[in-house]
Amino acid sequence: MSLPSAPAYDLVVVGSGPTGSAYVREVYERHPTARVLLLDAGPRLTDDPGRHVKNIPDPGERARAQRASEGPGPAGRPGTRLLGAPELPAAALSTNVGGMGAHWTGACPRPGDGERIGFLPAAELDADLARAERLLHVDAHVFDGAPFADEVRARLSALFDPGRAADRRVAAMPLAVTARADGAHVWSGTDVILGGAAHDERVEIADRCLCLRVDLDGDTVTGVTVRDQVTGEERGVGARAVVVAADALRTPQLLHASGVRPPALGRYLNDQPQIVYAVRLPDDVVAAHRAVTGRTRDEDGAIVPQSGVSWVPYTDAQPFHGQVMQLDASPVPLADGVEVAPGAVVGLGWFCAKDITPEDRVEFSDTETDAYGLPAPRIHYRYTDADLAAIERAKRAVAEAGAAVGIPLDDSPVLLPAGSSLHYQGTTRMGPADDGTSVCDTHSRVWNIHGLWLAGNNVIPTATACNPTLTSVALAVRGARALVEHLGSAVGHVATPAR
Ligand code: FAD
Structure with a gap:
């Protein structure tokens, strides 16, 4: 499905990788009636949305799924496309339902010592890491x-x-991998994170659906504008809240395209x-x-x-x-x-762990566009x-x-x-105060904008050396609690956008 079926939803999640999918699952489970749209610019690879490609038994089919995830441009590691940034030459992206979570190795270590986010209460962080481990089916x-x-x-x-x-x-x-009774291994993709939410009528998944911008009325989110990647048709979709989980390079891109440009946007970029x-x-x-x-x-x-x-x-x-x-x-x-x-x-x-500086950043052009027609990125690193x-x-x-x-x-x-780790972080990082060095608060809400949440490794403010997905899924679990509160119980008053 390339365009959403309804004119408006309670929640729209942009990007169907592990962190966007974690928001969907948490809101689905914690809110009894919320209607959720999960959209992704890339194609659905498997009947069960977000399945890990390693679980596709036929090698030919698996290779086709990997190629379909690469999108336009030179291929990187299977399932990824290179950004083409000379200062971060191995930087790569996946564009498919499941995101990089359909291709990853699944290593899920907990952060330790200085990798941890000191301004979050330790017990809360540990509980959210434990929930993230359950969502990802982590087993050591x-x-x-x-x-x-x-x-x-x-x-x-x-x-x-x-x-x-x-x-x-x-x-x-600790790996997001489970062993079946017959001894075969099953890699956790976002099908595992979404669980039953993927098959409930309250949740809709639109693939080949590119988000062009988040729509705002003043400082309040009203929805998103999307393009059907198959027909080129564009349309507005109403929402009471939006989560942008479009990876560490494209999440700041969407904020830039939406005119949301806090000073820290795109800065503090770090790769391991x-x-x-x-x-x-x-x-x-x-x-x-x-x-x-x-x-x-x-x-x-x-x-x-x-x-x-x-x-x-x-x-x-x-x-x-x-x-x-x-x-x-x-x-x-x-x-x-x-x-x-x-x-x-x-x-x-x-x-x-990278020495983090504001000069390491992704910036976006107001005149040039990338292959998707969004503001062209330029990396300084x-x-x-x-x-x-x-x-x-x-x-x-x-x-x-x-x-x-x-x-x-x-x-x-x-x-x-540089860029080989595929662990890009910091570009919309969270912080304890709106002092110009962070883009969102400790629940991943963009400072001074109502109804806009962010997700992904881009939210992590510390210099981690460990594989970051478990941490960013834990931060999604944390943010989802605030999002459920925002949606409250009075669901149903979603605005219908002008076409
Ligand atoms: P992603 O999974 O990158 O998903 C972002 C999604 O947003 C994409 O599907 C994209 O299509 C979509 N999107 C972007 N822009 C738009 C738009 N404008 N409109 C609509 N949709 C949009 N991490 C680990 O922690 N451990 C590992 O062992 C590990 N191994 C890896 C091995 C490989 C080969 C790869 C490729 C990655 C690996 N990673 C690993 C990295 C891990 O996969 C990522 O950290 C994780 O997937 C990030 O999740 P995410 O939800 O933030 O973003």
């Missing part, structure tokens, strides 16, 4: 049986755990510098493992392409986040005749001296971790191009 034990995972963690623990708090020690990565390194477990470790388990190579082959994910949590003392994947095949060519047991090649990805020092430190740490785990396959750790 789905790959417990992966070969060598215990061995890898034991080696990392010996290096990193001394002196760490219990919740900051090396652990299995990512360093990678690959090692191989020593042959004697592989042999000992086989002797203990009695497993053969073929039996070990049950490992999925990337599994056995382990986690080295961020701490203020060691300010990086480590994600350790075990691969079923070598990511780099090995010398002829070298046999690698599944799980014995270990990829280490270290993410740093650089590594500060503090960033360069943090990157060097993380390179040393990952080299040490690699040496502890096995035999290096790379000469030295490699810094990936």
Whole structure:
């Protein structure tokens, strides 16, 4: 469905990724009558809206779904398109029902130490993180049986755990993945977050429906203007509240297009510098493992392409986040005749927390447009001296971790191009006061605008190094409480917009 069926709704959510979908689910469950429209510029990929593409069994169909998510422009990682920004060359976007949540790896670590949002009450943040874990079906034990995972963690623990708090020690990565009774893995897409809301008549999902702007009467939201991406027809849709959850680069774009331009809009952009390194477990470790388990190579082959994910949590003392994947095949060519047991090649990805500055930003043109006809973005981004020092430190740490785990396959750790983490944050960040350094309040309401909420990694105000989606879904859970209050019980007085 490309255009909404009704002239007005209680709530319109723009963007159907994990954070927009979390708003839909929370409002659906907490408000007994609210009518909700969830719209996305991209296509619906599966019958069940928002299913993760990894759950599509046919490789051809999966590849088609990934291509359909890329939109116009050069492709990035499967399911994404590159923004084409020289200062953030790997910056990429997904445009499909489910957003990047139909393509993600699902790593859902909780933020720790300085990654946490200090001005939010700690108990409230923890409760919302717990709710986010339930919405995403997070489980840290789905790959417990992966070969060598215990061995890898034991080696990392010996290096990193001394002196760490219990919740900051090396652990299995919490993943938005569940194991079916037959042992197959199911990745959580936004179908999982939406749950029953996706199939109830109170919730409508419009795909290929581009939001052009949020409509306002003075400082009050009245709805959105949308375009049918198939026919080109444009129309206004009334709403008592709007959530913009259009990712960290396009959420500020829509605000700009709507004339909502607080000083912090688009600023404090941060991505996590990512360093990678690959090692191989020593042959004697592989042999000992086989002797203990009695497993053969073929039996070990049950490992999925990337599994056995382990986690080295961020701490203020060691300010990086480590994600350790075990691969079923070598990511780099090995010398002829070298046999690698599944799980014995270990990829280490270290993410740093960026030094946040207002100069790092996405700004928008009033004269040029992007492929969707919206204000063209331009990125300003650089590594500060503090960033360069943090990157060097993380390179040393990952080299040490690699040496502890096995035999290096790379000469030295490699810094990936900026934007590679796909974790763009801060561009509409929340703050405790309207002092020009934030776009929204602690419940994600845009300062001085009634009825406008924001969602996504863009709302996170801190420099996180860990994968941010769990945190931004938790902030959506928090914002949805205020939104339900805003909608109140007197539902039904939605304005019909002028056509
Ligand atoms: P998105 O999921 O990006 O969704 C935004 C949606 O808004 C899109 O569907 C887009 O089409 C829509 N939209 C934009 N503009 C408009 C408009 N004008 N009108 C209508 N719709 C619009 N994160 C983790 O935390 N852990 C991981 O392990 C992880 N792995 C990843 C692996 C890959 C390969 C990828 C691609 C991403 C990964 N991420 C990971 C990032 C994660 O997917 C994102 O953090 C998350 O999806 C952000 O959710 P969101 O709802 O804010 O935005």
